Amino acid sequence: MRTVRTPRTAIAAVLLAGAALLGLAAPGTAAASPTPAPTASDGEPPAPTEAGTSFRAATAVRPGQRATAQASTGDYLYWQFPADAGDRATVRAAVTLPESSARGAGSTWRIDVYDGLRRRQACRHGSDSRTLAADARTVTLTCHLRTVRGWAEPWSNDPLPGAYYVRLTAVRLAAADVGLPFDAALDVSADAVGAAADVDGSLARPLLQGSSATVEPEDGWSSGWWSARWLWTAGGAVLAALAGVWGHSLTRGGGRPAGVPGRP
Numbered sequence: 001m002r003t004v005r006t007p008r009t010a011i012a013a014v015l016l017a018g019a020a021l022l023g024l025a026a027p028g029t030a031a032a033s034p035t036p037a038p039t040a041s042d043g044e045p046p047a048p049t050e051a052g053t054s055f056r057a058a059t060a061v062r063p064g065q066r067a068t069a070q071a072s073t074g075d076y077l078y079w080q081f082p083a084d085a086g087d088r089a090t091v092r093a094a095v096t097l098p099e100s101s102a103r104g105a106g107s108t109w110r111i112d113v114y115d116g117l118r119r120r121q122a123c124r125h126g127s128d129s130r131t132l133a134a135d136a137r138t139v140t141l142t143c144h145l146r147t148v149r150g151w152a153e154p155w156s157n158d159p160l161p162g163a164y165y166v167r168l169t170a171v172r173l174a175a176a177d178v179g180l181p182f183d184a185a186l187d188v189s190a191d192a193v194g195a196a197a198d199v200d201g202s203l204a205r206p207l208l209q210g211s212s213a214t215v216e217p218e219d220g221w222s223s224g225w226w227s228a229r230w231l232w233t234a235g236g237a238v239l240a241a242l243a244g245v246w247g248h249s250l251t252r253g254g255g256r257p258a259g260v261p262g263r264p
Contacts, residue, residue, distance in 0.1 A: 051077035051168075051184065055118065058165050060215045063089070063190040073097070073107070074178045077168040079186055082215040084206075084222050085150035085161045087190040090126075093141045093168050096183040100135045103180065107132050108172035111141045116162030116207025121145055129171070141168075147193050150222075151203060161222070162207030163215050 044062070051069035052058040058078035061067045069077055083089050093111045097103065110129040113121045126142035145159060152158035168184060206221050208214065 048079075051079055051186075054078060055114075055165055055209065061186060061188055062215075062218070063188045065188070067186040069184045069186075071182060071184065072178075073170055073173055073180045073182055075169070077184055079166045079188075080163050080215055081166070081188045081190075082206075082217050083145075083148045083159070083161065083164050083190055084217050085148055086192050086222075087148045088193050089145045089148070089164065089188060089190045091143045091145070091166055092187045093166070094138060094185045095132070095141075095168070096138045096185075097132065098137075098180055098182070100137065103134055103174075104176040105174040106134045107170050107174070107177065109139055109141060110169060110171045111143055112167045113143055113145060114165040114167070115159050116164070116209055117160075118165070118209065119157055121157075121159050121164075131172075160207055161203060163209065 047065040048059045048061060048067045049069065050059060051067070051071065053076060055078060058080040059067065059069075061079045061081045063081060067079055071077055081089070091111060091113055095109050097107075108129065108131045112128070113123070115121055123143040124146055126144045128141055128143045130139050130141055132139040145164075148159045148161055150161065152160060166186060166188075168186070
């Protein structure tokens with residue numbers, strides 16, 4: 001018996017064959033096109049999720065990023081960030097420990113900030129050292145640094161442009177609590193104070209110690225030759241010239257008084 005093919009039968013056969021081909025090709029297509037790794041939406045590198053264990057291995061962090069890390073109590077964690085002339089940086093660190101039942105006593109945590117010469121910089125205000133009670137889990141540390149100067153005397157300890165290092169560690173810890181896991185988070189912000197921090201001198205180059213990572217502000221390091229002091233100097237010169245002209249007009253008088261004969 002011969003099968004009669006109608007247009008409707010032919011269309012159905014074509015659709016079935018196409019579905020079969022798509023079903024066979026789908027696995028191969030999925031394997032050849034893996035899902036792309038997530039990237040930062042604005043094109044910037046993602047925030048770091050690890051911290052260094054020394055100055056030379058300090059992890060680079062940009063101001064505005066939130067760096068995280070996992071470590072064990074007793075470890076030293078290091079990060080570095082850039083600070084240019086006129087910046088006033090603020091460093092905040094948060095430590096989260098395990099449940100209180102896993103710890104035997106309280107602990108004291110501390111953050112220290114060093115400049116490019118690895119001189120410890122004092123905090124203007126904030127709590128750079130805090131004690132965490134045995135029944136608490138989270139402690140937050142804050143250090144508001146002084147304004148970075150473009151130039152300073154060799155004998156001074158003023159903060160200078162370059163890389164700044166943050167060290168986080170527990171300075172008082174019970175022996176039984178050494179080695180417990182904890183989570184750390186670091187936030188760095190830098191605000192420009194404007195012309196109030198301008199000085200006459202400037203460094204030839206920012207202070208950057210050799211390390212595994214390099215840091216630099218998003219808009220690059222300031223050259224140092226231009227500052228708002230030029231505007232103040234030019235404005236002062238213009239005002240001085242105007243004051244001189246006005247003073248001369250007051251003291252020169254109106255000319256020879258009436259009735260006074262001239263010279264013969």
